Amino acid sequence: MYIQLDFESETPIYEQLKNEIIIGIAKKQLVPGERLPSVRSLASDIGINLHTVNKAYQQLKQEGFLLIHRQRGVVVHPDGAPKADEHYEQKLKTTLRPLIADSYCRELSKEQFRRLVKSIYSELEEGKKDE
Amino acid sequence: MYIQLDFESETPIYEQLKNEIIIGIAKKQLVPGERLPSVRSLASDIGINLHTVNKAYQQLKQEGFLLIHRQRGVVVHPDGAPKADEHYEQKLKTTLRPLIADSYCRELSKEQFRRLVKSIYSELEEGKKDE
């Protein structure tokens, strides 16, 4: 699994890292129960700070994506991530609204938006092969 | 036009304000050429600092949504926002990917996602009435 970070991005590195891991899980490149590199080794692999990796891991644990065992280290949560509920949908909607409003102002058509979303789903579902 | 801000949110106030304005433009509650409140009056209306409003205005000007007219003050750009191009779509895709991956992990179905997007488009298109 490749982890691509952009050090010039507005998005904090730990956020980017979280995203990459979540995408990895969505693509099934990381499967439930699978072990992730240790904080230390991942940090040195990517060339970032220990604390940064740790922050990403901790938050993903908090959100139910990862489990952190004392012995077995960090693993993808065997039961999968918590399921989307009403509250989750509302939050997602609040995030999506400004993005869609912006694209709407720029005259990106509904159809174009739909295609864009579809292409992302394809990426995720075809993802296993890219590993 | 109502502007609702969440002062507890992680999202900076000026970002929320930018979003509200963009949504207002998308809903056609703010029309091209229309004048926006002065930084001072809007700031005191919302109960925030004028510099915060100014930052939002400046960035929206920079992005092509607003114009600073020497006689009419701050106005919605008469020509509308810059049109979406290939680069814009790529940026949007990069923003959307982690959101979709996350919802995918949480087993939010494609159909549910589609409905969510559709409901946002409805909001925007019906928006004029809410004014």
Place this chain on the structure above:
Amino acid sequence: MYIQLDFESETPIYEQLKNEIIIGIAKKQLVPGERLPSVRSLASDIGINLHTVNKAYQQLKQEGFLLIHRQRGVVVHPDGAPKADEHYEQKLKTTLRPLIADSYCRELSKEQFRRLVKSIYSELEEGKKDE
């Protein structure tokens, strides 16, 4: 003589107006001794504030481009503008330096810059015809 103002420009209107008049003089569309419209009429023609026109006229008088008679009104200075001296050249250089540095960083070649300057001189010298 056409006066084109951009109300969205960073440049103050009175500055733009001054520039237009100076360009008019350079192009000999305005000749020494020629009378300019009154503050009042020019202001209403262009659709700007009296004070704005007045400010432009006053500064041009200060700089030696115009004469303001009580009876004859505002006229182009019969003796022409004050000649460039060493101090003037230094000031010009200070203004030009950042412009050239900027274009230099953007890899605009010396030759391109030279052509650009030349095209402006041509405009000025051919200007009489455009009147």
Place this chain on the structure above:
Amino acid sequence: MYIQLDFESETPIYEQLKNEIIIGIAKKQLVPGERLPSVRSLASDIGINLHTVNKAYQQLKQEGFLLIHRQRGVVVHPDGAPKADEHYEQKLKTTLRPLIADSYCRELSKEQFRRLVKSIYSELEEGKKDE
């Protein structure tokens, strides 16, 4: 690299600072990838407010001269500034026109102007030595 500001000037401090940095880049006293002082240290060095420095940095980032790197701080953009295009040339011409018209009225000869421009190019190209 020396930064000389004139606190009495009409030109805003942040503008002067931007100009100094651009000149520094043109002179290759600041090279692509090189790190700039932090807003705080530069501000205290020059004796101005950190927000003023920040404004200059932000605008230069926006214009493509600088990059904010999460690890290395503020750096000169590794790819150099964006290249001059047709639009840039037009903008430059608009800026140059009044300057040239003014000097033309004051009977500064084309040749004198040419020499002045040339001397600025020399400054820039010899600049490395002045460091």
Place this chain on the structure above:
DNA sequence: GTGGTCTAGACCACA
């Protein structure tokens, strides 16, 4: 009265 500039000082997120 409008936006633009500048200062000062505080708190926070990030790495």
Place this chain on the structure above:
DNA sequence: GTGGTCTAGACCACG
């Protein structure tokens, strides 16, 4: 220690 955000208050240029 870095930049990012927010507040507060002052002065000025512009129209």
